[in-house]
Amino acid sequence: MFGRRKRNPEDFSEELRAHLALEAQQLKKEGLSAGEAEMAARRRLGNIVQSEERFYESSRWIWLEQLRKDIHLAFRQLAHNKGFTTVALLTLALGIGANTAVFTLVHAVMLQSLPVANPSQLYRLGDTADCCTLGGHQERFSIYSYSLYQYLRDHTPEFDEMAAFGAQAGRFSVRRGSVQGLPTPLLGEFVSGNYFTMFGVRAAAGRTLLATDDSIGAPPVAVLSYRTWQQRYALDPNLVGSTFVINGTSYTIAGIAPAGFFGDTLRADPPDFWIPLSAEPIVRGQNSILNHAGDHWLYLNRAPQARG
Amino acid sequence: MLTRDEKNRVALLQGTLDLLILRTLVFGAQHGQGIARAIQEQSEDVLLVDHGALYPALQRLEEKGWISAKWGNSENNRKARFYTLTKNGRKQLVEETSQWRKLATAIGRVLGPEEG
Numbered sequence: 001m002f003g004r005r006k007r008n009p010e011d012f013s014e015e016l017r018a019h020l021a022l023e024a025q026q027l028k029k030e031g032l033s034a035g036e037a038e039m040a041a042r043r044r045l046g047n048i049v050q051s052e053e054r055f056y057e058s059s060r061w062i063w064l065e066q067l068r069k070d071i072h073l074a075f076r077q078l079a080h081n082k083g084f085t086t087v088a089l090l091t092l093a094l095g096i097g098a099n100t101a102v103f104t105l106v107h108a109v110m111l112q113s114l115p116v117a118n119p120s121q122l123y124r125l126g127d128t129a130d131c132c133t134l135g136g137h138q139e140r141f142s143i144y145s146y147s148l149y150q151y152l153r154d155h156t157p158e159f160d161e162m163a164a165f166g167a168q169a170g171r172f173s174v175r176r177g178s179v180q181g182l183p184t185p186l187l188g189e190f191v192s193g194n195y196f197t198m199f200g201v202r203a204a205a206g207r208t209l210l211a212t213d214d215s216i217g218a219p220p221v222a223v224l225s226y227r228t229w230q231q232r233y234a235l236d237p238n239l240v241g242s243t244f245v246i247n248g249t250s251y252t253i254a255g256i257a258p259a260g261f262f263g264d265t266l267r268a269d270p271p272d273f274w275i276p277l278s279a280e281p282i283v284r285g286q287n288s289i290l291n292h293a294g295d296h297w298l299y300l301n302r303a304p305q306a307r308g
Numbered sequence: 309m310l311t312r313d314e315k316n317r318v319a320l321l322q323g324t325l326d327l328l329i330l331r332t333l334v335f336g337a338q339h340g341q342g343i344a345r346a347i348q349e350q351s352e353d354v355l356l357v358d359h360g361a362l363y364p365a366l367q368r369l370e371e372k373g374w375i376s377a378k379w380g381n382s383e384n385n386r387k388a389r390f391y392t393l394t395k396n397g398r399k400q401l402v403e404e405t406s407q408w409r410k411l412a413t414a415i416g417r418v419l420g421p422e423e424g
Contacts, residue, residue: 007367007370012363012367014387014389015340015363015388015389016363018339018340018341018386018387018388018389019339019340019341019359019363019388021386022339022341022342022382022386022388023341023359025384025386026341026345044359045359045360046358046359046360046361050360
């Protein structure tokens with residue numbers, strides 16, 4: 001099918017002309033008049049055009065030539081029929097665009113795994129989306145009080161790591177310590193000290209929360225999300241270690257969560273920062289429910305100890 | 309108008325033209341018109357070579373590499389494209405000749421002795 005054409009059509013036509021001359025000469029020698037000889041030679045060669053066509057069609061490039069002509073014709077027709085072309089192009093563009101958009105969404109929400117160490121070994125205790133503070137008995141436990149969390153954590157040694165976090169992120173008044181001005185409302189989530197360890201997530205800057213941060217009397221620290229660091233503070237490297245005032249209490253920013261980590265739950269408004277559960281009574285004051293055994297407000301996740 | 313009676317001629321069987329061309333070229337380089345004439349004369353004017361079919365056939369043989377071509381001058385100093393048998397063409401000729409002979413013999417046997 002592929003190969004260089006060895007001979008051009010002009011050369012072939014030239015050969016046919018040479019044949020006519022030779023044949024006419026021969027026929028003349030055999031006794032025909034010049035005119036008769038030429039006509040006879042011509043008749044016996046048959047239709048020259050047909051021969052040339054046969055030569056041309058035997059060419060290996062004929063299919064390419066035809067393809068080129070077909071494409072040319074297609075484009076001419078499209079240019080001729082502008083309305084149809086526009087509609088067809090728009091349909092294709094919208095179709096491809098819509099497909100791409102839907103795939104991007106499906107890819108991000110359903111196909112891409114969580115940006116955590118072992119997404120396949122991550123389990124949540126319970127499967128309902130109860131919110132935000134429940135009292136009393138649940139038919140299927142999905143949401144837990146702090147004391148129940150402590151009990152489960154301490155009495156189920158087969159769970160390598162069990163972390164708790166608020167079923168809902170709350171809005172807090174936040175002001176960067178050194179900068180005077182209006183406080184910003186940011187979403188914060190209470191998490192147990194082993195929250196980041198359980199996910200196997202490392203800090204993008206500074207450090208994540210540690211179990212020691214989640215104890216009464218520990219210096220108050222918070223971890224900021226990468227997105228907030230980027231969007232509100234322009235990736236300011238001095239942010240780590242600086243002081244933030246959250247609902248009137250000073251917190252030190254221990255570190256920044258990694259880019260792409262938006263917390264434990266997929267939602268439109270992911271938390272801007274995480275603070276330890278032990279800070280809950282300080283932030284909420286007399287509305288604190290940390291030590292109310294009857295108030296269930298935490299989700300539990302468990303995972304094998306993150307390695308490395 | 310022609311000096312010879314064309315009615316007594318036999319049209320070539322499909323596929324035999326290639327064989328005859330190769331055979332003709334055994335005697336040396338020749339141009340298309342010369343090949344057609346040679347076949348006609350060798351067959352004592354029985355075989356009619358369709359000149360229109362001859363050149364595509366030559367082209368085909370050239371592409372298969374059995375013959376090669378070069379422009380040159382004929383005996384009466386006209387420009388013509390001369391064909392020569394290649395080594396492969398010679399091999400092909402031997403093969404096709406023996407096949408043809410087998411076929412002819414076999415058909416002869418089937419048809420039986422010639423009737424008066």
